[in-house]
Amino acid sequence: MFALVRQAAFDVLSPPFRSVLFKSLGLTILALIAAWFGLEWLIDSLVTLERGWLDNLVQIVSGLALIVGAIFLVVPVTALVASLFLDDIAEIVEATHYPGEPTGRPLPMLMALKEAIGFTFVVIMVNLGALMLLLVPGINAIIFLVANGYLLGREYFELAALRYRPKAEVKALRRAHGGKVFLAGLVITGLVAIPIVNLLTPLFATALMVHLHKAIGGERTAQTAA
Secondary structure (H helix, E strand, C coil): CHHHHHHHHHHHHCHHHHHHHHHHHHHHHHHHHHHHHHHHHHHHHHCCCCCCHHHHHHHHHHHHHHHHHHHHHHHHHHHHHHHHHHHHHHHHHHHHHCCCCCCCCCCCHHHHHHHHHHHHHHHHHHHHHHHHCCCCCCHHHHHHHHHHHHHHHHHHHHHHHCCCCCHHHHHHHHHHCHHHHHHHHHHHHHHHCCCCHHHHHHHHHHHHHHHHHHHHHCHHHHHHHC
């Protein structure tokens, strides 16, 4: 697993990735900015008090809530971005590291969006539960790591594997190698938890899961894609 993580990290910083990197970063930043202003508008419209010390206190609390909300939105936003650039990233990895092997088939746009939207909804629900436990030190961090490790590992692996296999076979393969997929998901979750660096999550996670699928798919990958 360490070798796959290292290779995915090198891929993200390699020249072939630069075009996708800039597009992905730009779209992610724009989406987060839009989400920030949307949250700010929502808080301002829900909380209206006359000027005074209470209003100042509410403004401080609202500012902290915005920061927490922005951090919370990084995971679902990056998941949506990944669905848009999945095929571009996967094709670069295939051409760079597996030139002699059959390539995967691009996912239909509607299918990719459907998978990403469903996944995003689940991620939001799980992380809302984790936010409820913010006042309980340690537990919320564990829930965040375990829940997102499972969800991010599952989502990114299935999106990468769907380029080669039908959905039922993808799910069976993921369950058969659940430990490796979960471990890769934990690495992705760790990246998500690092400010600024977490903007690279879609590229890193997709590259990592393409490598992982190639590693555990074996001969069956080539047969399916052929």
